[in-house]
Amino acid sequence: MWQDFQLSWTPDDYHGISGTVIPHDRIWLPDIMLFNAYKLDYMDKAFPAYVMSSGHTMWIPHVRATAICNFDLTHFPYDTQVCELKFGSWTYNDNQVNLTHIDYPRVDTSSFLSHPEWNITETTAKKNIKKYPCCPELYGDITYTITIKRLTPLYTRAFATPCVLLALLIPLMFLVPVESKQKTNLGIGIFVCLSVLLLMFEMTLPSAFSALPKIAMFYVGAMVLVTVCLIVTTITSSIWYHSPSTPMPDCMKRFFVDCCGRIVCVSTTSHYLMNTAEVSMTHIHDGGSDGDGADKVQMMHMSRGQGVAAEWRALTLVIDRLLFIVFLAISIVLSVAIMG
Numbered sequence: 304m305w306q307d308f309q310l311s312w313t314p315d316d317y318h319g320i321s322g323t324v325i326p327h328d329r330i331w332l333p334d335i336m337l338f339n340a341y342k343l344d345y346m347d348k349a350f351p352a353y354v355m356s357s358g359h360t361m362w363i364p365h366v367r368a369t370a371i372c373n374f375d376l377t378h379f380p381y382d383t384q385v386c387e388l389k390f391g392s393w394t395y396n397d398n399q400v401n402l403t404h405i406d407y408p409r410v411d412t413s414s415f416l417s418h419p420e421w422n423i424t425e426t427t428a429k430k431n432i433k434k435y436p437c438c439p440e441l442y443g444d445i446t447y448t449i450t451i452k453r454l455t456p457l458y459t460r461a462f463a464t465p466c467v468l469l470a471l472l473i474p475l476m477f478l479v480p481v482e483s484k485q486k487t488n489l490g491i492g493i494f495v496c497l498s499v500l501l502l503m504f505e506m507t508l509p510s511a512f513s514a515l516p517k518i519a520m521f522y523v524g525a526m527v528l529v530t531v532c533l534i535v536t537t538i539t540s541s542i543w544y545h546s547p548s549t550p551m552p553d554c555m556k557r558f559f560v561d562c563c564g565r566i567v568c569v570s571t572t573s574h575y576l577m578n579t580a581e582v583s584m585t586h587i588h589d590g591g592s593d594g595d596g597a598d599k600v601q602m603m604h605m606s607r608g609q610g611v612a613a614e615w616r617a618l619t620l621v622i623d624r625l626l627f628i629v630f631l632a633i634s635i636v637l638s639v640a641i642m643g
């Protein structure tokens with residue numbers, strides 16, 4: 304709405320008429336533009352203007368405006384964005400067209416329709432006066448600042464929750480028994496799921512953004528953890544099947560098997576008995592030896608060999624359980640960071 308004194312009249316002189324409808328192309332229209340507009344579509348400019356006897360004129364064309372706003376997606380999908388809409392005259396200075404917000408600084412949002420993804424949390428209006436290098440006059444504009452908060456339930460269910468659950472599955476790779484040979488399959492399955500979710504997540508983001516979202520870094524971090532787990536799993540598997548002919552160094556045995564083994568509840572005795580039972584069954588199945596003496600010597604060598612193998616397998620379990628604790632702590636910290 305604007306006031307044009309050239310369109311004012313005295314109602315008593317015109318049979319009490321205080322307002323009338325005039326085609327928009329018959330009167331002067333202010334060239335108010337959205338300065339940071341990306342696209343302006345006038346759906347229909349044929350709407351007439353309503354002119355009152357005081358000169359106040361109301362013309363509401365059907366316009367679809369697309370504004371350029373700098374979005375910070377660092378905390379996506381738990382982000383709050385601030386967008387500024389700068390309106391002003393493209394030609395007239397502030398003395399010729401005096402822009403005034405009716406209910407300064409409040410902005411009426413009662414006619415805004417609800418959006419499934421965004422919620423308006425705050426709106427302000429401010430008039431600015433600026434002098435451009437090209438002209439001696441002052442030019443005014445009104446800047447509307449709109450703060451919007453993203454509604455997160457959909458994104459939480461689609462992206463955040465699956466990623467957190469997959470991250471919590473990563474430490475479980477170290478609890479899978481080595482002899483089951485399923486550690487690698489579990490790790491590859493988690494890696495594939497994270498890759499698919501990351502591709503789906505990338506499709507929901509704008510084509511260009513200033514900062515990488517934290518949740519995207521969480522996806523990449525989880526994939527790095529899976530890769531490290533697969534590498535460590537390959538190493539621990541080779542330790543599990545280590546040759547019993549090579550004894551474990553004493554310093555390694557004291558630190559990992561004896562000291563750390565007590566912390567994570569790993570005992571070489573149980574593995575020694577298990578391995579001895581396996582060898583005994585194999586020995587009986589093969590039919591034994593020719594004599595009792597040779598049989599006892601062979602059993603002694605086999606017992607020592609199985610003791611060494613038990614130490615290597617105990618070392619594997621100790622490493623797996625220690626890494627389970629470490630990776631579980633890392634996964635929980637990352638999950639809290641992304642969900643927070």
